[in-house]
Amino acid sequence: MFISGQPPASGMPEISSRYDGLGVGFAPYLQPPGPEVVRWTVGEPGFDAPTEVIEATIKGLEDGNTKYTRGAGSMELCQAVSDYLARHHGIDVGMDDVVITPGAKQALLYSFMIATMPGDEAILLAPSWASYEPMLSLIGAVPVNVPVRKDNFHPDIDAIAAAVTERTRMILINSPCNPTGAVFTPDEMQAIVDIAIEHDLWIVSDEIYARLVWTDYPHTSPSTLSGGKERTLIVNGWSKSWAMTGMRLGFLAGPPDAMRAAVKTQANSASHVPTFMMHAAAVALDCDDSVEEFNREYLKRRDIMIGGLEEMSGLRVIEPEGAFYVFVDVTGTGMSDIEFADGALEAGVQLIPTSLITGGEGFVRISYATDEEAIHEGLRRLRAWLVD
Ligand SMILES: Cc1ncc(COP(=O)(O)O)c(C=O)c1O
Known part of the structure; x- marks a missing residue:
């Protein structure tokens, strides 16, 4: 029973319904895993500000x-x-x-x-x-x-x-x-x-x-x-x-x-x-010099990432034309994108299954804004999981 002047049993008034079921983007998959996991998730440059x-x-x-x-x-x-x-x-x-x-x-x-x-x-x-x-x-x-x-x-x-x-x-x-x-x-x-x-x-x-x-x-x-x-x-x-x-x-x-x-x-x-x-x-x-230097690095990293992914059967890579993401169709592996992301995480690589967003079913998003060594290491791990 609500006694006037006292809060209800939960101790908290009701939160407005605009938050009911509201998504938080890719947040569940952006949690930092252990330091042993290679992160291909975050849409954040691996560089310091100029x-x-x-x-x-x-x-x-x-x-x-x-x-x-x-x-x-x-x-x-x-x-x-x-x-x-x-x-x-x-x-x-x-x-x-x-x-x-x-x-x-x-x-x-x-x-x-x-x-x-x-x-x-x-x-x-x-x-x-x-x-x-x-x-x-x-x-x-x-x-x-x-x-x-x-x-x-x-x-x-x-x-x-x-x-x-x-x-x-x-x-x-x-x-x-x-x-x-x-x-x-x-x-x-x-x-x-x-x-x-x-x-x-x-x-x-x-x-x-x-x-x-x-x-x-x-x-x-x-x-x-x-x-x-x-x-x-x-x-x-x-x-x-x-x-x-x-x-x-x-x-x-x-x-x-x-x-x-x-x-x-x-x-x-x-x-x-x-x-x-x-x-x-x-x-x-x-700071055009910094922007251009970052871009040269991104292009290099993009090519390493695409080259490595294209060698793995079951993955379909459409060459990204901009930004620093590769959007990979994983349906050829027989796995759903969630199964693929979970398997990759077990193999030591964090990436985002995009059935979390409308129209992203069957794909994973990979960010190549990470450093070059993390790209090489992640590719080695995926290869060991998918190919070897
Ligand atoms: C498409 C797009 N728009 C906007 C943003 C947000 O950028 P900001 O950090 O300036 O809020 C992001 C960040 O990931 C993004 O990918």
């Missing part, structure tokens, strides 16, 4: 940059992002239309809040990064998964067009893609923009892997295409190409009204990113 960034961070603290400041990020940093986007991706956004966020994740959350109301539908291209679906569900939007093409993981344009309903408000794209490694062509991007124009939809473009492109065509942001600028919310950040995951820095850029909404969202939640990090983030954007 020295210039570390020095600028320390200087930021020493200079006393520890107080509240401009919510969207310092003028210097927003201008640096605007210049960076123009220089590397041909994107035209002014510094007033950039909001610096605590990681790309927060920028994604703001963009979903800007594009949808509860009950509205958001098109995802499946399989997609494990956090998108729970994040949309958290704010009451309805994820609608449209499978990508089986042969190359590129978008199926007709299927996207067919999935649009009265309730659709946005299409989420992530090129280069985690987990598949696909890099969409400029024509595919334009076709998606055309669908968005026809149905008056937002495009949320997660471009966090935009510098990690191994194709002979470049990364194309939908905001650079005809009719794309006024409906694209660009999400990006420092975690991947500058190896700054723990510094929690990302950004959102897009049309002025949408960015005003983003500033309001941030003002009522995070306020801003740490003040002493802002100059360091601007410094990072000029």
